[in-house]
Amino acid sequence: MNWDDVRLFLEIARAGTLTSAARQLRLSQPTAGRRLRALEEAVGSALFQRTASGFLLTDEGEAMLMHAEHMSEEANVLERKLAGGARGLEGGVRISASDWVSSKVLAAPLGSLAAEHPGLTIELVADSRMLDLQRRETDLAFRFSRFSGADIVQRRLVTINYGLYVSQSYLELRGDPTGSETGAGHQMITMNSALERQPDVTWLRGRWADAGLAFRSNSRESQAAACVAGAGVAVLPRVIGGGLGLVELGGDVPPSRELWLGYHEDLRRLRRLRVLIEHLTEQLPSEI
Template sequence: MSISWDDLKLFLEIARAGTLTSAATRLKLSQPTAGRRLRALESSVGAALFQRTSSGFRLTDEGEAMLLHAEQMAEEALALERKVAGGARGIEGVVRMSASDWVSSRILAEPLATLAIAQPGLTVEIVADSRLLDLQRREADLAFRFVPFSGSDIIHRRFRRIRYGLYASPAYIDRCGDPLSSSSGEGHRLVTMDSALDRLVDVTWLRARWPSAALTFRSNNREAQGAACAAGAGLAVLPRVIGDNLPLEQLGGEEPPARDLWLGYHEDLRRLRRLRRLVEHLDEVLPADL
């Protein structure tokens, strides 16, 4: 019996995702190709590995038995990949990074562009995504998050302090008055995060400051919040790197809480020269507080 490693990777992705479509998308395969390869794998091992149900693919007993060994093989392959990458000595090559959309565009893009110009052999790839990509599986080499990293094999530290401000458009202030003169927020409107992110510190601060204000616009996208605020939809707490660059007035008084931005990468990549140079460059050009 001969089993292809590529087919085992497909098996793992289906087991993790629960659907053939999601697994095919992650591996950049067409669904027919993924289905054909899965059938070939099951034919090779002589057993059905998944039960096809209306809610997705479920592992059979044979699939459960194979999963443990496939995961061990995947971890060994990833460890080897990280070790080989971590031993690279040159600046040339790709560094794949993960950060939220606005951190990518407002904080990282410009300094990383200047580094890429200075180092023609370096390719910087930013995945602008709020998902927490897996550093152990090398979904990213380097990640920036607003929550500390977990895992003893992840090297991480506080990278920067992100300051926030309270903003409103001139048109909103003309229409609704100065919000700082109101203790309850009666008659005022708020632009804030969506309900899934209600517990973020800036959301709780804004709603505690003006508990009677109505919610007029909600989004998990900070740029969308900034655009709605600039259009006069309401008051918004925004990162200073966004709010200060829009036609908005920053309101005085108590400053909203700041947040820590964390940096992390797998310990196997600590000797990767191009990653070290990238982090050094960001430390050189970005102020401690943003």
């Protein structure tokens, strides 16, 4: 039985579709389909029921899933142990962070490190998904909350400060919102509904309960673009809002947030990872 085919089986079981599993493993959909058929022929049973809503495990698939997950965990442990034993700086480090953290906080210091060490390859994945450190979907992750799991090594990297921004055209049209108690007559730019419990969204709504909602997005840079266009008042990281010619409003300050880094403890001895973290710590101030 081919381990790569077992990995494909696991990804389909987790994602529920062949397309998503193929994308995760960087396969074409026809290739993934051929490999799944080959695996089912090898075990002599259909592992999934194909339905309009996705792939559902058959009884045989359910029986195989437990053993496949055990194989996957053993393979992940071996991969982390081998990677953690590497002594040199040559090789790759895969990093995941949100889009704006990648571009505004990490890219410049990581680029300078890559310039110093030509044998080091840094892969920065700008993705808001929580990539799995145990499955080594990423070697190093950056998040705005502490990591769960006793086998994750973590530390606070930097405090991100936020400001309250509007465009000059907005001020000319609607006036300064800081003079309003309720925000009536003003418009807000916030995160989308999936992220509406983030501290800045709660803070902004609490400050101006009667303000209208002009624009929502899960992208900070899209929010910033809407703010520049005059759509409304936005809470933005200062590393974004401070460079766009926007007006930062005075008065109460939005809450800051802590950016944490984390990696699996099996990679603790990986020298290139240690050097990378030390470099970021030296290059970044404690607050930005």
